[in-house]
Amino acid sequence: xxxxxxxxxxxxxxxxxxxxxxxxxxxxxxxxxxxxxxxxxxxxxxxxxxxxxxxxxxxxxxxxxxxxxxxxxxxxxxxxxxxxxxxxxxxxxxxxxxxxxxxxxxxxxxxxxxxxxxxxxxxxxxxxxxxxxxxxxxxxxxxxxxxxxxxxxxxxxxxxxxxxxxxxxxxxxxxxxxxxxxxxxxxxxxxxxxxxxxxxxxxxxxxxxxxxxxxxxxxxxxxxxxxxxxxxxxxxxxxxxxxxxxxxxxxxxxxxxxxxxxx
Numbered sequence: 001x002x003x004x005x006x007x008x009x010x011x012x013x014x015x016x017x018x019x020x021x022x023x024x025x026x027x028x029x030x031x032x033x034x035x036x037x038x039x040x041x042x043x044x045x046x047x048x049x050x051x052x053x054x055x056x057x058x059x060x061x062x063x064x065x066x067x068x069x070x071x072x073x074x075x076x077x078x079x080x081x082x083x084x085x086x087x088x089x090x091x092x093x094x095x096x097x098x099x100x101x102x103x104x105x106x107x108x109x110x111x112x113x114x115x116x117x118x119x120x121x122x123x124x125x126x127x128x129x130x131x132x133x134x135x136x137x138x139x140x141x142x143x144x145x146x147x148x149x150x151x152x153x154x155x156x157x158x159x160x161x162x163x164x165x166x167x168x169x170x171x172x173x174x175x176x177x178x179x180x181x182x183x184x185x186x187x188x189x190x191x192x193x194x195x196x197x198x199x200x201x202x203x204x205x206x207x208x209x210x211x212x213x214x215x216x217x218x219x220x221x222x223x224x225x226x227x228x229x230x231x232x233x234x235x236x237x238x239x240x241x242x243x244x245x246x247x248x249x250x251x252x253x254x255x256x257x258x259x260x261x262x263x
Contacts, residue, residue, distance in 0.1 A: 001114045003066065005053040006251040014043050020065055022049060031063040034108040038180050042068045042107060050250040067250060069102040104248045105168055105211045111253050112166030112208035113145055119244060119255040120148060128152050142191045160202040161195060163188045167209045175214040177207060181224045189230040193237040207243040216260035217243035232263045
């Protein structure tokens with residue numbers, strides 16, 4: 001996916017979960033934050049952020065905050081994240097004034113479903129011959145992100161339910177979800193486990209990691225142990241747990257490669 005008009009700014013503070021104050025071209029602006037999660041490890045004073053400019057004159061805020069540069073410590077950064085000069089420099093060569101390596105993270109909570117739709121349509125491993133993709137699919141008292149139908153290479157028809165989770169939390173080079181307890185997410189995981197056991201649907205939990213270079217994905221047990229346990233149970237029930245990292249630029253978010261999932 002691509003954002004049409006992006007501006008670079010400096011984060012100042014976040015009065016509430018919906019808005020933030022940033023410094024844009026020397027002026028303080030109030031912007032909408034497209035992620036109502038805590039994001040406390042991302043939105044820190046003086047962080048470089050990226051804003052999407054809206055062309056809607058009726059809006060109260062002209063910009064949406066959609067991405068941030070997170071400073072990563074040398075110890076937690078993978079070789080891919082560190083500039084070569086920093087990787088090879090001796091302690092005496094690493095000047096305090098040398099720029100710290102950063103990890104660009106897209107934190108737009110609406111982006112993962114858009115990226116997931118692109119990934120599903122293009123992925124021939126899990127969806128060889130896609131015939132139907134329907135977003136926001138309601139089944140009983142649950143609503144799933146996608147319902148898909150596809151034919152496999154043997155001509156058999158399949159029905160699939162896909163729940164998408166956007167991952168913006170990184171710690172020591174590991175992608176983690178959730179960053180706060182998620183009762184809604186827990187409900188969906190348990191429901192997919194039950195549906196997978198019934199055999200009526202194939203079920204998938206697709207983790208869109210909104211950054212590139214993490215070593216693996218694992219559920220954030222420290223924050224929500226029940227969710228971590230439910231993911232393990234889902235895998236046992238036959239639910240596919242897939243984590244896909246993204247290539248991130250200030251104005252694009254593109255699904256790339258699967259990364260290891262450790263439950």
